Amino acid sequence: MITIILIAVAILALTVWGGIAFLGRSQSLSVKSIENPSEHLYLIHLTKPNNLTWKSGSFAKFTLPDMKENEQNNRWLTIASSTSDDEILILTHNIGSFYKQTLTSLPINSKVEISWIQSHLSIEDNEEPIVCFASDVGISAIRPIIREWSGSRPVTLSHLDKGVTVFDKEMTELSTQKENFTYETSTSLSESQEQLAESIKQYGNKATYLLCGRPDDLDKMKKYLEEKGINSPQIKMDSFEGLK
Structure with a gap:
């Protein structure tokens, strides 16, 4: 029995080490x-x-x-x-x-x-709606997600851009090409909250909520979602601790 346990531990250690080496x-x-x-x-x-x-x-x-x-x-x-x-x-x-x-x-x-x-923003391969909030350069993480999933499921994005508009034209064009993709920019956090309110009401906890950008913006948006009844497991965040 001890031998079997030792072999199992060794295999587990090699697997973990292999995963670390790969990543x-x-x-x-x-x-x-x-x-x-x-x-x-x-x-x-x-x-x-x-x-x-x-x-x-x-x-x-x-x-x-x-x-x-x-x-x-x-x-x-x-x-x-x-x-x-x-x-x-x-x-x-x-x-x-x-x-x-x-x-x-x-x-x-x-x-x-x-x-x-x-x-930190993994998406399940299903038809579950995706509701996104990005602040500042947080749009960089959301952009490939939008490009992959818009057209195959409902997707909503509000971007508190703070002057970061490099992907605005691309996102706007996608929103005209994909019936189920809604894209809006905002000038304040409260405006982004208003833009997402309808999606929150419509999808509730049936959607995945992706938040990416400045930590203070994400904390406030997460609190807002929870106040609207969204369960914490439905919210995924990627916080940009330092933008310098």
């Missing part, structure tokens, strides 16, 4: 181009390895290999592109941190390493 493995990407659509906002286009996949709404650790001796050589950033795209896209603010200043000024063909791809 934490690093792959090298190259900078294709960097756009600066507004003062502090950047779109970073990176090459995508043929064998790299991820779930819509995922984030990953992005490391700058030429800065390995620097403690600020990596950040957790959201992947704004879909697996079907031919690139990895990052949408980010640069408001002064050493990492962001370096990242947003990288020359073409510079190397960036990606590892630990994860997601």
Whole structure:
């Protein structure tokens, strides 16, 4: 019996170790181009390895290999592109941190390493409605989810954009093409709450609620949903702790 237990423990340990090694493995990407659509906002286009996949709404650790001796050589950033795209896209603010200043000024063909791809916004493959709230660059996590699921199930998105409008045209066009996708932008949290009120009333706890963006906005929106009777397990959040 002891031998069997030891073998089982060893197998479990190897499985856990294998999972950690798989998630934490690093792959090298190259900078294709960097756009600066507004003062502090950047779109970073990176090459995508043929064998790299991820779930819509995922984030990953992005490391700058030429800065390995620097403690600020990596950040957790959201992947704004879909697996079907031919690139990895990052949408980010640069408001002064050493990492962001370096990242947003990288020359073409510079190397960036990606590892630990994860997601807090997993979606079940069913017909359950999706109700989304994004604030600021939180739209980067919601964008691939909208692109994947709009058209196959009811989807609602309110974006408290705070001047981040780089995906506005794409989302607006999708909302005209897909009957069951509703997209609106807002200038305040209360306005976003009003925009989502009808979906909350219509779907209640039959929907999945995705919140992504600034922590203070998400906490207030989550409280609002709970006050409207939405159960906590139906709410999934991806909080951007630092936007610098």
